[in-house]
Amino acid sequence: MTMPNPDAVRAAAYNNARWCAAMSRSHGVEGEFGPQAWTAPRRTPLYYPDAVTLTPHADASALIARIDTTAPGATVKDSFADLDLTRHGFTVLFDAQWIHRPAGPPTREPESAWDAMRDPAALRTWALACCAGDEDDAHLFRPGLLAEPEVLLVAGRDARGSVVAGAVASPGDGVIGISNVFAKSGDLTAAWPVVLDAAHALFPDVPLVGYEHGDALTAACAQGFTPIGPLRVWLRR
Known part of the structure; x- marks a missing residue:
């Protein structure tokens, strides 16, 4: 609702x-x-x-x-x-x-550790995972993003170091915007705890916002988000 x-x-x-x-x-x-x-x-x-x-x-x-x-x-x-x-x-x-979503930790422990992308090679790996290996879409995420102070690309990695989940976090205007949430498995319920853990560690007192629809909206609401208005x-x- x-x-x-x-x-x-x-x-x-x-x-x-x-x-x-x-x-x-x-x-x-x-x-x-x-x-x-x-x-x-x-x-x-x-x-x-x-x-x-x-x-x-x-x-x-x-x-x-x-x-x-x-x-x-x-x-x-x-x-x-x-x-x-x-x-x-x-x-x-x-x-x-x-x-x-109010500021706070994830409702359940993430299944993988997270880190932030800091160099073009890491960005490229993140982009390919985010875009399910689609080269053209991955090229949308260019190295210039790494110099943007209001953009942070977060990755969740498995035990072998492979990127299996992630999102874009954008601090500003008193909130943290979360977008481009992805999971290699396709199951966003596995991605959200990783993203929320990263957001809580980096910005512990700042609420989160974003937008979703369909199954992605359902997955976000299961992690403590509330719909606040249509777009x-x-x-x-």
């Missing part, structure tokens, strides 16, 4: 926009934070939005004017699920829920 929390959603939206901005910078795309939204003037990396709204009821026309719609594929993360972008040629790609991602085909 969703428990609406506008302040927490705003913090989550700003935090997520900062992560999207960092990913875009690593690809040479400089976005801009405005009063109502973060936007990028040219196409962002695959899977990452061209705009993220930061306040309810953002001006849709002004937002669309700040992104590149000259070719198909532009996306907008409607952080409050309150826009209608159909007249601008967009359709709904998916709906999801922002989630929030919607729009695509211009």
Whole structure:
């Protein structure tokens, strides 16, 4: 059940926009934070939005004017699920829920130890594990991310040192954003304790936020997250 929390959603939206901005910078795309939204003037990396709204009821026309719609594929993360972008040629790609978890340790012991990626070789190993070996998707995670102060890539390793789970942790705006959660086994219930253990060790007094949908939302809620509000991602085909 969703428990609406506008302040927490705003913090989550700003935090997520900062992560999207960092990913875009690593690809040479400089976005801009405005009063109502973060936007990028040219196409962002695959899977990452061209705009993220930061306040309810953002001006849709002004937002669309700040992104590149000259070719198909532009996306907008409607952080409050309150826009209608159909007249601008967009359709709904998916709906999801922002989630929030108070600061604290995982509810059960992680099955693997964790560490943070500090060099390009480690980043490459992490990216391949995160992307299930897909070379093209793994190349989205470029070494420039390692220089971003608000980005931490966490890996859980098995006894042989192989990366078996992980996530991106993004501190900022009074929260820790958790995204790109993965488990080599495909079972996110094994990944979350590792991620939560790392977050608690590194940021012991800071709550966690993120967004999920479907089975991934169910897995997050089983680890102490609560849905706090809807979001919607729009695509211009």
